[in-house]
Amino acid sequence: MHIGRTIAFIGAIAAAVSVPMSGLLAEEFPSKPVQLVVPFKPGGGSDISARIFAKYASKYLPQKVIVTNIDGARGRTAELEVKRARPDGYMVLWQHQNIHMSVATGRSKYDYTAFDPVASTVRTDTALVVAKNSPLKTVADLNAVAKAKPGTIRWGAAINGFSHFAYLAYLEAVGLDEKHFHTIGMSGDQDRVIAMLQGNLDVAIIALSAARPFLDSGDIVMLGVMADERSEAYPNLPTLREQGINAPFYFDYMSFVPKGTPPERVKILREAWLKAIADPECRTELLKGWMIPTDIAGPKFDEYLKKQLKLFVDLAKKYHLVEEEAK
Structure with a gap:
């Protein structure tokens, strides 16, 4: 009798434990x-x-x-x-x-x-931006100066981070490499924008949503959105692809x-x-x-x-x- 009750008790516990797993x-x-x-x-x-x-x-x-x-x-x-x-x-x-x-x-x-x-x-799209007083008005200007005077354009990017990979994708698309720019390690979209405004940085890629207030104020100028096509969110902003550069990066x-x-x-x-x-x-x-x-x-x-x-x-x-x- 005692053994039978014990077996029954163990069986009841096993059944109870198995419910959550199958449940x-x-x-x-x-x-x-x-x-x-x-x-x-x-x-x-x-x-x-x-x-x-x-x-x-x-x-x-x-x-x-x-x-x-x-x-x-x-x-x-x-x-x-x-x-x-x-x-x-x-x-x-x-x-x-x-x-x-x-x-x-x-x-x-x-x-x-x-x-x-x-x-x-x-x-979220990313954008290639420069300061409002930059002599670089187009991506054609950017690439021409990079080729004529390698290492003189200061490009800010979070090393091994998203903006760094976006930068490398841009280089691949335009046939340039890192020696054409002076790469400065700098994390954070806002930090890169502030460095531009202070004259310590020439160009950077930042999230377009982060760039928005500075674009609205005119403190930075966008050279192009790194996208396949224009977005319905900002149909007036041109893409790099429209300028012959195939470097989408989202x-x-x-x-x-x-x-x-x-x-x-x-x-x-x-x-x-x-x-x-x-x-x-x-x-x-x-x-x-x-x-x-x-x-x-x-x-x-x-x-x-x-x-x-x-x-x-x-x-x-x-x-x-x-x-x-x-x-």
């Missing part, structure tokens, strides 16, 4: 708020875009999408937090091409395939969940993400902030990620940006 697929999802993890401090482009998007994504899920900022290690602290999280769909990474830059330069041992992709839903805000998240849950998130970005109010709010709605998902997103990673890896290798030790 991952059975329970309603989401049954609690979903965290959208931004890898940077509040107030920047990543944070602003995430907060606008989360507000509308919440309309298409039974629970709210809440933005959580986890700053540190150039975005890797947040990446690792999501990568190591339980694969249940409640923690979503909101990251841009930094996820490619980290592995390309050797700062990370993993790439985007360490996660399950959801979708890419917001894009901030794509992309969403990822931990590897092994049930496909049914990834699908629920993806469908909500795509409905949110198709929402007219969401699109209007993003465009007003000079952010562009996108809807890259499924196989198209997989192919885009693969192509982007190759771009960054190839540039890092060609320009010797790979760090010896990746942590």
